[in-house]
Amino acid sequence: MKTIDLVNKNLAKRYRKEKLFRAYGLASIGFGLLCLVLLFSDIIGKGYKAFVQTNIQIEVNFDAGYLGITDTTNTEQMFAANFEGLVKKSLREMFLIKKRSDKRLAYSLVSTDSGYQLHDLLVANPAWLGTTKKVWLLADDDLDTYYKSVDNLNGAFTGRMQEQQLVWIKNLLDNDALQLQFNMNFFNLGDSTEPELAGIRAALMGSLFTLMVTMVLSFPVGVAAAIYLEEYAPRNRFTDIIEVNINNLAAVPSIIFGLLGAAIFLGFFGMHRSLPLVGGLVLTLMTLPTIIITSRAAIKAVPPSIREAAMSIGASKMQVVLHHVLPLAMPGMLTGAIIGLAQALGETAPLLLIGMVAFIVDIPSGVTDPATALPVQIYLWSDRPERSFAELTSAAIMVLLGVLIVMNALAVLLRKKLERRW
Amino acid sequence: MTNEIVYDATVGRPLLDDAKMSMRGVNVFYADKQAIHSVDLDIGKNQVIALIGPSGCGKSTFLRSLNRMNDTIDICRVEGHLMLEGQDIYDPKLDVVPLRARVGMVFQKPNPFPKSIYDNVAYGPRIHGLASRRIDLDEIVESSLQKAGLWNEVKDRLHAPGTGLSGGQQQRLCIARTIAVSPEVILMDEPCSALDPIATAKVEELIAELSQNITIAIVTHSMQQAARVSERTAYFHMGHLVEVNDTEKVFTNPEHPLTEAYITGRFG
Incomplete structure (x- = not known):
């Protein structure tokens, strides 16, 4: 038999194998995509409702006498006025409440925040003083949950609702006095025990400050370490040990870094708990090995011919590194840094140990303000019993994923900009 | 190998009176392996010397030790005296940066920087501070490119x-980049092996022109090229410098049997 016949005989088998090989690849990609779609549809399906909130329309008489306000620009008067009482009074009048036990039920339909909302409305519309207006007030989360599920096939979720409240709500629904409005609070406020007043902003800012500290510290330190190890360090047993240990550090569970951070930064240096600064330092420890390893790989990938060319015209070691190696390695280094930072953004365990798990209502305005972080906030909310927090948890996950996507997009853009394709 | 060969001494005329670089008793080791065995050689001022020999004979290693490019290889160790105009270039006190400005190098594969043509040539003058004004730099770039025969293109x-x-233009760009810092010596490590015959001819012409005021040591696999461009030829074999003589003599009347075997194509 001729060689070509042997080759032809085997061809069919080879092609079959090749097809199978491709099918395996396609199947794994398909599986991955399916998981991604499931994840996203689940999170978005649960979370999208958190971006709107139920509001309830109430007729309020801004009685100057009742409020004791003569001038709406007088902050003292405005501060002293009993807006909360006005809300309650309006509710009593609206639902024609006679029984004492019904009062509490009626009050609990609106958010505990509604007194402040009335205050803000009057500040925005001073002319309303002395008139009767229909205003939209934020509903309580129980009513919110009920209203969002009112169209469900198997009936609305009543939860803790009482019979009497359901009657009122039916009434409100008939009068179109319930409405979904965009949930500004979610983006503007910090944490709260009331779901309708809980927001992601404190956690988001906390995460951004933490990440800023991490980036500012870990990127220069990591790149400098990588350059030293690749370009200057002699190859001996000592540097081998360093290399092995950096690789090991990359695999250390993050909670260990949290413990280390708690011991060093809180215990030894006496820094305060819950600070983005400390969180950033801990995450820097965690991110450094990743950045060093990827940066070294990027430096190794720079062709030696470029180094030789620069050296042969008398460039010093530093000039070779700064003028030639670093610019060529930069895209790879940035990719590594972004991977490390994305990992740091999603890290929860080490932050728990340094106290970034606190209940933070105020928006942090710097790295030394107590803060929490997005993943920690997600963890905290997922634990709360109110049903609205389930929505908020998913919404917070969406925010976290959004930040990640923005970061990755930035990384791709930077790469594109820095990469030299010639 | 053919017979028991005794590498006693280099035959021919390895030493000169007016040497630009003179090497005495040079040994080069890669870890425990000796790559160059006690080489004595002078390189004449403004001469072209060709280093030839079969693959792995150590000619490139020898060339790279002339401007200490071997320093970058951790396991590489150079012994002996290598002098540039009477100055030991392996003196621990010697700064390698000005040395490489004086002894430039052109590599086998063209390796321009991923920058513009102008920046490639201007890089050396810039880092050494040869031009204070932009117009001076422009002049250096132009004259270097002109000397490298690339300006018009x-x-x-x-x-x-x-x-x-x-490829050929890139190699000439690399030569322009090297001569922009006005080196006294240029080491060329098979500069034409990646080029087609026309580009090769251009580079060879260039070598002839440059040798009017620059000393050139060129490693080549092409004996025709060695014969065309060089005045002296050194034949390396297994890390030993076997024969050095005027190029004409080496190719017409080699003294050593190994040289003869190589140039007549019996091995290599």
């Missing part, structure tokens, strides 16, 4: 990437 696209040129 690239003068309209000085700011185009150097890596966009053809």
Whole structure:
């Protein structure tokens, strides 16, 4: 038999194998995509409702006498006025409440925040003083949950609702006095025990400050370490040990870094708990090995011919590194840094140990303000019993994923900009 | 190997009176393995010397030790005296940066920087501070490119990437980059092995012109090239310098049987 016949005989088998090989690849990609779609549809399906909130329309008489306000620009008067009482009074009048036990039920339909909302409305519309207006007030989360599920096939979720409240709500629904409005609070406020007043902003800012500290510290330190190890360090047993240990550090569970951070930064240096600064330092420890390893790989990938060319015209070691190696390695280094930072953004365990798990209502305005972080906030909310927090948890996950996507997009853009394709 | 060969001493005329570089008792080791065995050789001022020999004979290693490019290889160790105009270039006190400005190098594969043509040539003058004003730098770039015979081809696209040129142009760009810092010696490590015959001819012409005021040591696999461009030829074999003589003599009347075997094509 001729060689070509042997080759032809085997061809069919080879092609079959090749097809199978491709099918395996396609199947794994398909599986991955399916998981991604499931994840996203689940999170978005649960979370999208958190971006709107139920509001309830109430007729309020801004009685100057009742409020004791003569001038709406007088902050003292405005501060002293009993807006909360006005809300309650309006509710009593609206639902024609006679029984004492019904009062509490009626009050609990609106958010505990509604007194402040009335205050803000009057500040925005001073002319309303002395008139009767229909205003939209934020509903309580129980009513919110009920209203969002009112169209469900198997009936609305009543939860803790009482019979009497359901009657009122039916009434409100008939009068179109319930409405979904965009949930500004979610983006503007910090944490709260009331779901309708809980927001992601404190956690988001906390995460951004933490990440800023991490980036500012870990990127220069990591790149400098990588350059030293690749370009200057002699190859001996000592540097081998360093290399092995950096690789090991990359695999250390993050909670260990949290413990280390708690011991060093809180215990030894006496820094305060819950600070983005400390969180950033801990995450820097965690991110450094990743950045060093990827940066070294990027430096190794720079062709030696470029180094030789620069050296042969008398460039010093530093000039070779700064003028030639670093610019060529930069895209790879940035990719590594972004991977490390994305990992740091999603890290929860080490932050728990340094106290970034606190209940933070105020928006942090710097790295030394107590803060929490997005993943920690997600963890905290997922634990709360109110049903609205389930929505908020998913919404917070969406925010976290959004930040990640923005970061990755930035990384791709930077790469594109820095990469030299010639 | 053919017979028991005794590498006693280099035959021919390895030493000169007016040497630019003179090497005495040079041994080069890669870890425990000796790559160059006690080589004595002088390189004449403004002469072209060709280093030839079969693959792995150590000619490139020897060349790279002349401007201490071997320093970058951790396991490489150089012994002996290597003098540039009477100055030991392996003196621990000697700064390698000015040494490489005086002894430039052109490599086998063209390796322009991923920058523009202008920046490629201007890089050396810039780092050494040879031009204080932009106009001086422009002049250096132009004259270097002219000497490298590339000016007419690239003068309209000085700011185009150097890596966009053809292989032969890239190699001439690398030569222009080397001569921009006005070196006294240029080491060329098989500069034409990646080029086609026309580009090779251009580079060879260039070598002839440059040798009027620059000393050139060129490693080559092509004996025709050695014969065409060089005045002296050194034949390396297994890390030993076997024969050095005027090029004409080496190719017409070699003294050592190994040299004869190589140039007549019995091995290599």
